[in-house]
Amino acid sequence: MSDKKILIMGSVVAALVLIAGGVYMTQANSGDPDFASCQKGNVAGGMESFGTDFTLTRDDGQRVTAAEVFTKPSLLYFGYTSCPDVCPMDSARNAEAETLLKEQGKDVQTIMITVDPRRDTPEVMKDFTDLFSEDMIGLTGSDEEIAAVNKGWRNYYRANDDEDKEYYLVDHMTNTYLVLPGNKTVEFFGRDVEPELMAERVGCFIDAMN
Template sequence: MDVRRRRAYLRPIMLNAVRILALLLILALGGLWASAWFGRAPGEGVAESFARRFAGLTGGEMPAPSAGGVQLPQGMALGGPFRMTDHTGRAVTEADFAGRFLLVYFGFTFCPDVCPTELGTIAAALDTLGEAGGRVTPVLVTIDPERDTPEALADYVSRFHPRMVGLTGTPDQVSAIARAYRVFYARVQRPEMTQYVMDHSSFIYLVGPDARVRTLFRPETTPEQIAQAVRGQMRGG
């Protein structure tokens, strides 16, 4: 068999092999995603659950919890520049918060349980900080800009803390800030509900005066633990 005929003979075999491997990979990832969806811990987002399982398969480790929250891997940076609209309708960027610490949460006003709980935790942490809490701005970034207008956010954030800032924007702006913080979110329409909901990761981010995340807190972290971590960051500058 000459070279040309051999290549013609092998080409469909190789293409079929590649297709089979691609299909197996898709099925494996789909199975892992399904496992992440149904095996989530309370308050854990699908993305965190998926990453935890993937890390286990590859022999890696998720960031370990520390006294100040979740330790970020070396070289990993979260946060940074953004352009949004606050709950008063004013266009803002990270420069409007320069020099201040932030406690940031990504959620939405129609959230039935996790968001109110975590925003309440932020408010309680500020109370625990006492006078030092005045140096910290609590922020809710919506991942549902279609419904969370500045007016809706203004009403919502006022229920948790008088200084809480709500941020919304265009879908592209929300997507950009979510990528900067590596936030997972997705619109979900459940058969038993008339309104859609948003599935999303549920970390609280402590952002430093340089607009970069210093640490983050898993769901159900206590206000006292958050306040302790904030004090430690303030001492460090």
């Protein structure tokens, strides 16, 4: 199969995943009383059903737990460094929202967990995250570890590597999650949310924490 056909098929599947994810993420009210005035996203089972404990490898090679990662409000994204367009754009948007919040005196961080652990070594993750923010954290791990953490955030992904084990696309959902200290997921943001609006909504949660 040609690279062009692979890219077209990958884009179609990814679009279907994004549509399905968008529908799924608006089925029911999340209903967290602590942040009711801030929450805009609705999700089946409530936002409390998202997240899991984990131990992964940080982009500096250190093994870290969820408790060690989520020490401040965090914008969590699942993607991969070989992604041709979506992941770089989403990472840039998240980094811009981080900058806007820090200019307001709000301490936040951005995190990307790979959906392509075979190619995304800690060194590769660091090269990628440094393109967007020197404070962005990249996390990788074994196939089993990555599968478990994606399951915890109900994130679909699939590598299209049946015919080529080196150059392939990975279908994945593209939501960004707001995770508070204590590994508490309270909100999600779709790809259509601009950085200014993301910063405003995240700022609401941070203000409500204080």
